Amino acid sequence: MELTPEVVGFSLIILGVLLLIGKWLRVFTPFFQSFFIPSSMIAGLIALFLGPEVLGLTGVNLFDEGGLFPQAMVEVWSTLPGLLINVIFASLFLGMTFPSVKKMWEISGPQITFAHFLSWGLYVVGLLLAILVLTPVFDMSPAAGALLEISFVGGHGTAAGLTGTFEGVGFEEGRDIAIGLATVGVLSTVFIGMTLINWGARKGKTEIMKDPSELSEEKKRGIISKENQEDFPAGKQTTHSEFIETLTVHLGYIGLAIGLGWLMLEGLILVEEALWVEEIEIFTHLPLFPLAMIGAVIVQLLLGKFVKYNIVDRGVxxxxxxLALDLLIVSAIGTLSLAVIGEYFLPFMIMSIAAITWNLLAFLFIAPRIMPDYWFERAIGDFGQAMGMSAAGLLLIKLADPESKSPAKEGFSYKQLLLDIFVGGGFVTAASVPLVVAFGPVITLITAAVIMTGWLLLGLFYFGKKERPSE
Known part of the structure; x- marks a missing residue:
């Protein structure tokens, strides 16, 4: 089957059907409910199983060698993550009211510090593995040292969004390994997070707690019963639909943010080509999405300063x-190459265990010494995000502090503004692979270790020394 506009459209329709199947499987499967497995991940695993990587290898092929899906459709899916990640990052700050940096720091400073410590620590752990094991033993690219932070903190979106960067530095297999690591991270978050919450409740490590077993069946299934349903608009209507639809306007501003990001990226590439030596290429391999995020900040600041109407609604x-994130996750997992994972299975497992161990040890031994109050409620959110998803971090905070009596949830939200712009999908994450290739793993490791140590010292000797109100 040829790649035509009809195939592209039908590919999106099939993704929607897979997401519905994943949703209803979640509704009727207690295992998925108990461990809060996202419907998009279930749908992605279904697509992977029914596609060329599993069913196709058994000889059951309705179309070519694509399993139940035409090969052209799988090709469309494989390109979607790289496009959708720009939409996701361009949407991060649109419609937001930016508080002062001072206010953000006062409320979320301990969480910002701990989250940066986790992220930079994953670079240190990953680069040490690359220098000592991954490159000399398994002949992997030194860029593999950046995969832990890309996958676990950045998640599926960032891992898939860096496809072009991996290809640009000759590390094509990095894409599949990164998405596989992100999947391990998200699945591990649920199991480990629930264990930590139950442990925290029994040992008195938390000041506010709700037993996860007390959650209603409705909450676990992710649906709302008819008697509890309320009118919940997608967002405020900011334009008259007879002139232009509100959704259209918001898509336009997202497109404008991405366009500004593209112009900035092209400008950086021109500067790099004019001033830098040919052997060092960073901006050439930098993906678009972190610049799209900066473009969104610029658009939002300009709207706030020069447009008197509240034209962009955060809800929309x-x-x-x-929507973009759901489509990204199902398409990224559905096109995962199991052959690559199998080829690098042992290093893949080593990296997975190393990242999970780092996050868990940091949570248990560092977070209590950094957080001046509500350490468990604050740190459990950072732990969840460092395992692959911001949504997982918010879920764990909600379980630990369902009525938001602690500053954990507010601090988590403010923290994103001063975290995502650098790591977890920001400039450092996006540039990490080209940086390792350009300057080598040793220099990159030393830099990451210095920055990690700086965040640790700030946490221990600034926030950690503050009076703890709960004591």
């Missing part, structure tokens, strides 16, 4: 972002 932007 969030719905667009959520």
């Amino acid at each position: 932007i969030s719905r667009i972002q959520g």
Whole structure:
């Protein structure tokens, strides 16, 4: 089957059907409910199983060698993550009211510090593995040292969004390994997070707690019963639909943010080509999405300063972002190469265990010494995000502090503004692979270790020394 506009459209329709199947499987499967497995991940695993990597290898092929799906459709899916990640990052700050940096720091400073410590620590752990094991023993690219932070903190979106960067530095297999690591991270978050919450409740490590077993069946299934349903618009209507639809306007501003990001990226590439030596290429391999995030900040600041109407609504932007993330996850997992994972299975397992161990040890031994109050409620969110998803971090905070009596949830939200712009999908994450290739793993390791140590010292001797109100 040829790649035609009809195939592209039908590919999106099939993704929607797979997401519905994943949703209803979740509704009727207690295992998925108990461990809060996202419907998009279930749908992605279904697509992977029914596609060329599993069913296709058994000889059951309706179309070519694509399993139940035409090969052209699988090709469309494989390109979607790289496009959708720009929509997701362009949506991060549109429609938001930016508080002062001072206010953000006062409320979320301990969480910002701990989250940066986790992220930079994953670079240190990953680069040490690359220098000592991955490159000399398994002949992997030194760029593999950046995969732990890309996958676990960045998640599926960032891992898939860096496809072009991996290809640009000759590390094509990095894409599949990164998505596989992100999947391990998200699945591990649920199991380990629930264990930590139950442990925290029994040992008195938390000041506010709700037993996860007390959650209603409705909450676990992710649906709302008819008697509890309320009117919940996607967002505020900011334009008259007879002139232009509100959703259209919001898509336009997302497109404008991405366009500004593209112009900035092209400008950086021109500067790099004019001033830098040919052997060092960073901006050439930098993906678009972190610049799209900066473009969104610029658009939002300009709207706030020069447009008197509240034309961009955060609720509408969030719905667009959520749709893009669901489609990204199902398409990224559905096109995962199991052959690559199998080829690098042992290093893959080593990296997975190393990242999970780092995050868990940091949570248990560092977080209590950094957080001046509500350490468990604050740190459990950072732990969840460092395992692959911001949504997982918010879920764990909600379980530990369902009525938001602690500053954990507010601090988590403010933290994103001063975290995502650098790591977890920001400039450092996006540039990490080219940086390792350009300057080598040793220099990159030393730099990451210095920055990690700086965040640790700030946490221990600034926030850690503050009076603890709960004591």
